[in-house]
Amino acid sequence: MTSNILIYIEINDSKIETVSKEIISKIRSSFNDIKLCGAVIADENTISNVQEELSKLPLDCVYIINDNIFDEFQVCLYSKALYDLIKEVKPDIFLMGATPDGRELAPRTASKLEIGLTADCTGLDIDNDGKLLATRPTYGGKLMATITSKTKPGFATIRPHSFKMMNVPNGNPMIEYKSYDISGIACLTEILNCFQKTVSEDWSCAEIIISGGLGLKTKENFQRIYKLADLINAKPAASRAAVELGWAPASIQVGQTGKSVSPKLYIAFGISGAMQHLVGISSSDKIIAVNTDRNAPIMKACDIAIVADAQNVLESLISNLS
Ligand SMILES: Cc1cc2nc3c(=O)[nH]c(=O)nc-3n(C[C@H](O)[C@H](O)[C@H](O)COP(=O)(O)OP(=O)(O)OC[C@H]3O[C@@H](n4cnc5c(N)ncnc54)[C@H](O)[C@@H]3O)c2cc1C
Numbered sequence: 481m482t483s484n485i486l487i488y489i490e491i492n493d494s495k496i497e498t499v500s501k502e503i504i505s506k507i508r509s510s511f512n513d514i515k516l517c518g519a520v521i522a523d524e525n526t527i528s529n530v531q532e533e534l535s536k537l538p539l540d541c542v543y544i545i546n547d548n549i550f551d552e553f554q555v556c557l558y559s560k561a562l563y564d565l566i567k568e569v570k571p572d573i574f575l576m577g578a579t580p581d582g583r584e585l586a587p588r589t590a591s592k593l594e595i596g597l598t599a600d601c602t603g604l605d606i607d608n609d610g611k612l613l614a615t616r617p618t619y620g621g622k623l624m625a626t627i628t629s630k631t632k633p634g635f636a637t638i639r640p641h642s643f644k645m646m647n648v649p650n651g652n653p654m655i656e657y658k659s660y661d662i663s664g665i666a667c668l669t670e671i672l673n674c675f676q677k678t679v680s681e682d683w684s685c686a687e688i689i690i691s692g693g694l695g696l697k698t699k700e701n702f703q704r705i706y707k708l709a710d711l712i713n714a715k716p717a718a719s720r721a722a723v724e725l726g727w728a729p730a731s732i733q734v735g736q737t738g739k740s741v742s743p744k745l746y747i748a749f750g751i752s753g754a755m756q757h758l759v760g761i762s763s764s765d766k767i768i769a770v771n772t773d774r775n776a777p778i779m780k781a782c783d784i785a786i787v788a789d790a791q792n793v794l795e796s797l798i799s800n801l802s
Pocket residue numbers: 620621692693694695696718719720721722733734735736737738739749750751752753754755756757760770771772773776788789790791
């Protein structure tokens with residue numbers, strides 16, 4: 481059965497958010513019997529900056545809700561725009577990225593529409609009836625739950641880097657401009673000023689990630705993760721247990737409560753591979769694990785398992801590469 485899918489295409493600083501493109505490429509490359517459209521909300525200047533990119537997305541159509549009132553993200557305005565659009569186009573499935581804006585926008589939109597929302601998903605599928613099956617960790621990450629909704633559209637937010645960018649040919653979507661009815665909106669917040677926050681480099685897109693866990697035993701030993709990463713131009717990362725002990729900052733934690741990553745190569749030194757960690761690395765192309773316990777969960781989840789002392793392997797790699 482054909483499923484009508486609508487994806488909210490988030491734009492920040494005149495750029496389409498990577499997660500929006502990841503969702504589009506995942507859906508386009510995985511499912512055939514679908515109509516796939518995008519929804520954009522932005523001011524005129526932003527639209528003209530992304531117009532060319534929008535016109536090549538592998539979509540069947542793009543709905544543009546375009547008004548200078550949208551020059552800054554305001555959840556009351558954006559959720560009303562999405563509410564109106566969804567009421568009109570009646571998709572079977574509606575998806576958006578679990579970005580900071582998406583996490584604010586999705587529940588407001590769901591509540592206006594009186595529909596369910598599966599938040600922060602890491603996997604998705606469509607059943608034979610065209611309904612969304614959204615997968616996310618539950619019970620503190622001990623289980624992966626696949627959730628389907630009794631309400632329509634099936635609505636989910638998707639964690640950035642949960643899906644690999646697939647090589648999907650460009651499309652030529654029909655662009656449709658939608659008018660925006662501002663009447664009846666009472667925004668309780670007024671934006672007085674916006675401050676640019678300098679964010680640290682987005683290492684979650686790194687090609688090689690060198691990650692350490694409790695098997696490294698001490699904070700001093702953990703420093704070798706940084707050293708090796710530096711030598712091969714990789715990014716350092718850590719398990720939550722290593723972060724909790726103060727061996728690494730929370731900003732480089734990988735996993736359910738950290739970042740999801742999709743590097744070409746993820747090397748885990750002394751990490752057991754708890755479900756909450758694995759959920760953040762499942763989109764990696766290749767995983768190498770170094771662990772003294774051949775039965776550790778990560779040894780089954782990886783492509784190359786090295787049963788060895790993590791510090792010895794780190795040390796010999798560092799001395800050979802220095
Ligand atoms: C709600 C919730 C959210 C969570 N979110 C996250 C998250 O985002 N990210 C995350 O990582 N965890 C998360 N956790 C924690 C997770 O359950 C694990 O506790 C954590 O991942 C374990 O970290 P670890 O693998 O470094 O340590 P351990 O589980 O203690 O594993 C250490 C590993 O090192 C091996 N080892 C020991 N000595 C050596 C040696 N000399 N050389 C090589 N290997 C050795 C051991 O065999 C073992 O496999 C979460 C937990 C909960 C409840």
